[in-house]
Amino acid sequence: MAASKEWYVLHTYSGYENKVKENILMRAESMNMSDFIFNVEVPEEEVTEINEGEKKTKIQKTFPGYVLVEMVMSDESWFIVRNTPGVTGFVGSHGAGSKPAPLLPEEMDAILGKKPAQKVQLNVKVGDTVEITDGAFSGMTGIIEEVNEETQKLKVVIEMFGRETVAELDFLQVNKQDF
Numbered sequence: 355m356a357a358s359k360e361w362y363v364l365h366t367y368s369g370y371e372n373k374v375k376e377n378i379l380m381r382a383e384s385m386n387m388s389d390f391i392f393n394v395e396v397p398e399e400e401v402t403e404i405n406e407g408e409k410k411t412k413i414q415k416t417f418p419g420y421v422l423v424e425m426v427m428s429d430e431s432w433f434i435v436r437n438t439p440g441v442t443g444f445v446g447s448h449g450a451g452s453k454p455a456p457l458l459p460e461e462m463d464a465i466l467g468k469k470p471a472q473k474v475q476l477n478v479k480v481g482d483t484v485e486i487t488d489g490a491f492s493g494m495t496g497i498i499e500e501v502n503e504e505t506q507k508l509k510v511v512i513e514m515f516g517r518e519t520v521a522e523l524d525f526l527q528v529n530k531q532d533f
Contacts, residue, residue, distance in 0.1 A: 357426045359392055360456035362435075363445035368419040370440040371396040375421055377438045390431040393424035397465055403475040407529040420445070422465065427453055474506055474525040484510060484528040491521055495531060 366374045375394040382391035397416040402409055421441075425431050432453055436444065444454035457465075478484065482498045496510035499520060506525045511518050 359424055359426050361422055361424050361462045362454055362456055364421045365442045365445055366421050366440050371421050374440040381434055391425045395422040401473045476525040478530050483531040485531050487529055488527040
C-alpha cells in the first residue's frame with residue numbers, strides 16, 4: 355500500500371519562512387520529487403492596528419518560524435525537506451533520525467480551512483481613556499477597566515446620567531485618547 359500525502363510542520367529560522375517555502379518547492383522540482391512533495395504553506399493573517407485613531411492593515415505570519423508542508427513521507431522526501439536551507443527540523447520528531455508525526459486533518463482545517471477572523475492590535479491598557487467611535491455610546495469617552503486580547507473586547511467605564519456604567523466594546527469601536 356502506498357503512503358498517502360499528509361501535512362507536516364517544519365521549524366525554520368524566523369523571517370525565512372517564505373524563502374524556505376521557495377527552496378522546498380524548487381528542490382522538489384529539481385530532484386524529481388513532485389510526486390512526494392506537493393504543497394508548502396506559510397499561514398498568514400490580516401491584522402489591523404489602531405494607533406492615534408489611524409487604522410493600518412498589514413499581513414503577518416500566523417506562526418512565525420513555522421512552515422507547513424504537504425508530502426508523502428519517505429526516506430528521500432524527508433531527507434530533502436529536512437536538509438533544505440533555513441529548515442531547523444520537523445516538529446514532532448524525537449531524535450535525529452526519527453520521522454515526525456503528521457498533523458491531524460482537523461488541525462489542518464483549523465489552520466488553513468477557515469479564514470481566521472481579522473485581528474486588531476489596539477495599543478491600550480487598563481486605566482487609559484478612550485473615545486467611543488461606534489455603537490450606542492458613540493461620541494462618549496470612558497476609562498478602560500479590562501482588556502481582553504483573545505476576544506478583542508474592552509470593558510470601559512463611562513458616565514451616564516451622573517452614574518458610572520460599564521460598557522463592553524470591540525477594539526474597532528474605540529480610539530485611544532492622548533492627553
